[in-house]
Amino acid sequence: MSHVPTSIDFRANVQQVPSTMPAAVQKATTKFLGNRAALVDALGNDVWQALRQAGHDLRLHAISNLDHYLEQAEREVIKAGGQVHWARDAEEARRIVLDIAGKHHTRLAVKSKSMITEEIGLNQAMEAAGIRVLETDLGEYIVQLKGMGPAHIVVPAFHLSTEEIAALFREKLGVDAPAEAQKLTQIARMKLREEFLAADLGISGGNFLVAETGTIVTVTNEGNGRMCCTIPPVHVAVVGIDKVVPDWESLTVLLKLLARSATGQKLSCYTQFISGPPRSDAEIGPREFHLVLLDNGRSRILQTPETRETLLCIRCGACLNICPVYNNVGGYAYGYPISGPTGVIFASQILGAKAAGALPFASTLCGACNDICPVKIPITDILLHLRRRVVEGDDLEGAAAPYFLRVGAQVGAVALGTAWLYRFGSRMLKRLQAPFVREGWMSNLPGPMSRWTMARPFPAFAADFRRWWCHRSGR
Numbered sequence: 001m002s003h004v005p006t007s008i009d010f011r012a013n014v015q016q017v018p019s020t021m022p023a024a025v026q027k028a029t030t031k032f033l034g035n036r037a038a039l040v041d042a043l044g045n046d047v048w049q050a051l052r053q054a055g056h057d058l059r060l061h062a063i064s065n066l067d068h069y070l071e072q073a074e075r076e077v078i079k080a081g082g083q084v085h086w087a088r089d090a091e092e093a094r095r096i097v098l099d100i101a102g103k104h105h106t107r108l109a110v111k112s113k114s115m116i117t118e119e120i121g122l123n124q125a126m127e128a129a130g131i132r133v134l135e136t137d138l139g140e141y142i143v144q145l146k147g148m149g150p151a152h153i154v155v156p157a158f159h160l161s162t163e164e165i166a167a168l169f170r171e172k173l174g175v176d177a178p179a180e181a182q183k184l185t186q187i188a189r190m191k192l193r194e195e196f197l198a199a200d201l202g203i204s205g206g207n208f209l210v211a212e213t214g215t216i217v218t219v220t221n222e223g224n225g226r227m228c229c230t231i232p233p234v235h236v237a238v239v240g241i242d243k244v245v246p247d248w249e250s251l252t253v254l255l256k257l258l259a260r261s262a263t264g265q266k267l268s269c270y271t272q273f274i275s276g277p278p279r280s281d282a283e284i285g286p287r288e289f290h291l292v293l294l295d296n297g298r299s300r301i302l303q304t305p306e307t308r309e310t311l312l313c314i315r316c317g318a319c320l321n322i323c324p325v326y327n328n329v330g331g332y333a334y335g336y337p338i339s340g341p342t343g344v345i346f347a348s349q350i351l352g353a354k355a356a357g358a359l360p361f362a363s364t365l366c367g368a369c370n371d372i373c374p375v376k377i378p379i380t381d382i383l384l385h386l387r388r389r390v391v392e393g394d395d396l397e398g399a400a401a402p403y404f405l406r407v408g409a410q411v412g413a414v415a416l417g418t419a420w421l422y423r424f425g426s427r428m429l430k431r432l433q434a435p436f437v438r439e440g441w442m443s444n445l446p447g448p449m450s451r452w453t454m455a456r457p458f459p460a461f462a463a464d465f466r467r468w469w470c471h472r473s474g475r
Ligand code: SF4
Pocket: 261, 312, 313, 314, 315, 316, 317, 318, 319, 320, 341, 342, 369, 372, 373, 374, 375, 376, 377
């Protein structure tokens, strides 16, 4: 069983966005962007741009030499006493984790926040197998109680008010919860502490995997990640193959970029390094450490030069915070746990154009995401390539766009590229549109165009562009 989406209708999802969402999202994103800008200013723009370039170059180097660094990381994890599993896709990854859980008779698993386990629908698969899975990041804990997924990749529950969270705690936990952030955190902490002690399995993701020592790096602002990875007797880390970095020197650059871009901190509160299980009885920690390395379409992304840099992402969330679309619709409209610009380019490729063909169009192409991205991913170039793939298809999938759109796009391309046809066409359109025009707008077009005018009016073709241009320039 999996909750990996098979079809995403962005426009329909947008209709479900509560009216309070934009204000709640913008309040939080404004704060994060302000914090980030202050730290970038303090560092100086030249230093920041040099850091971004270094981050881009070393991430690109890592994914361009994945075979080398992944094999090195595997050797080092095994040398340190860990076990390494390779998963081709989400189903294989779920099976591996379920097998490990089954071997240890797991009844309760505690998880630290990880987008990759959301990507593979791990919670649903484990629950279906009779294993209780508890999210322990405060935001994830809240959205799990609410029966939802994360609304943001860094701050999953930031769209909920303290009043809403207090009401949720009263309803689901049966406690007297006042609408005060500190008290609510204390309640969650006390509940979670009992669960950490009772858990049979700890599950985490990994922000990075350092190849030279086989070390998993997790970056959090709460102590929950540390508890998940140290208290239960078995720890499973599910990590994308794209997360590998060559060495510790590379890691220092990426950590500087990540914390500043994500929450506007110089460094996150907890940066945890895990290199296998304890070496002796004197050391504490899980007796077994498993690393699940997941491909799930990443190697295909790697093979596509136009979209390869999708894999540079360090999931900082800055492109969500700056995106005008995300700021107006929030995370759930994307229909995928990773939302915003990075989610759009990732999900479109992981799920394919048939399931997620709507996502590359959920962008204004304003380019703010390109400018803010700490590893300089050319997001809008990738979006344009993905839009073309939706319309024209590729070697794996046929075109996903409706037939009339594809034909319309081809006719439009010919008309715009042929002067006489453009002139003739615009005169014809002006005549044909006449029955539908009311005060310069068309709001009730027939046939396929009704899909547009159902949502918003279409401006009437006002004049022949050439005539307008000649008139304007006095020629
Ligand atoms: S695409 Fe860039 S800005 Fe967006 S989450 Fe990834 S690293 Fe951050």
